[in-house]
Amino acid sequence: MNDKRQLQEPLRVAVLGSGNGSNAQSIIDSIETGSLNAKITCVISDVENAYILERARKHGIHAEFISAAPFKTKLEGDAEKKYIALMQSFQTEVVVLAGFMRIVKTALLTAFPNRVLNIHPALLPAFPGMESWKQALDYGVKVAGCTVHIVDEGTDTGPILVQKSVPVLENDTPATLHTRIQAEEHKAYPEALTALASGRVRLEGRRAVIE
């Protein structure tokens, strides 16, 4: 997937988020400590007062609110065009969805082919969709986790880059399990980006092989 990039150059990553931005923070931290050879080109939020924008600005990262209205649950139309244009203006290579509460559509996936990543708080293909930690608890699994995957046209179906597992404890509530999964998310995203930055990811069918 990375054949054409200059591996000595930092991977140019844009981050889209709607909320607190704790996954964005884990990526920022990995860059600042030197473990991830990347640069965040911009952070864009569809929520004007989302804390993810403030986090970015604290680290000197370009951060913008871009309304995605009139749509409520997807990024499409003029808004989508604005998102793509801003990211392309910064020579973005990889788009990271970090708590971005909208479905992304074909135009974005076409602009960044196989380069839009999402993180999902379950060991996919188990428990796609909303509140997956609660789904896991209700089902009664003993192992839960998170998944970083390439976004495709489906919901939570694309090729998997990284998965991390956590135990489900007998006295877990949805909140305690979610917290344990989030701690692994903060390792999983930097790990997936490190693999992409170093050009070690190869797609074999739907299987992402990290060399």
Added chain:
Amino acid sequence: MNDKRQLQEPLRVAVLGSGNGSNAQSIIDSIETGSLNAKITCVISDVENAYILERARKHGIHAEFISAAPFKTKLEGDAEKKYIALMQSFQTEVVVLAGFMRIVKTALLTAFPNRVLNIHPALLPAFPGMESWKQALDYGVKVAGCTVHIVDEGTDTGPILVQKSVPVLENDTPATLHTRIQAEEHKAYPEALTALASGRVRLEGRRAVIE
């Protein structure tokens, strides 16, 4: 689930298998080393020359071939009655399916309510059905595993007692991944039986809580 058993008494376990019996061996070993307070009442196979029968006899365990003909893929009818009668004659409390290549039906589940266990080589609910290690590899997951669950009327759907995860390595073949999963199966079944033997399992809806 275990309120009525005398906890100082060994859990009385019957094992059904069609093949090599490596999971049966792990249970035998756990009993012989004293980590599992159980007694194998009998081992029954639907395959006359299955090695699981020889394993059992080597350890002085009652072992019988009982034909399940004329059915090819399920245990039903007269054969099912014979299996149940033999297990009940030995005051069996728990039925362990250990590579038993037949679908068990209502009569067996009714005779041993919530006490028929199966092991599945995947982190259910992901990858139910056959050759789940190959399904996992084809899907491209990075974490695989195994599941011990209570058998219900569905296929691989019952309440989960124990799950163990393993990493998927980038150069895995179906065979190497299956071997890694089987090593965890050999821990998972004794662990599930130990929980049952000590009366620590409680069902809350479909969630099995191990106290």
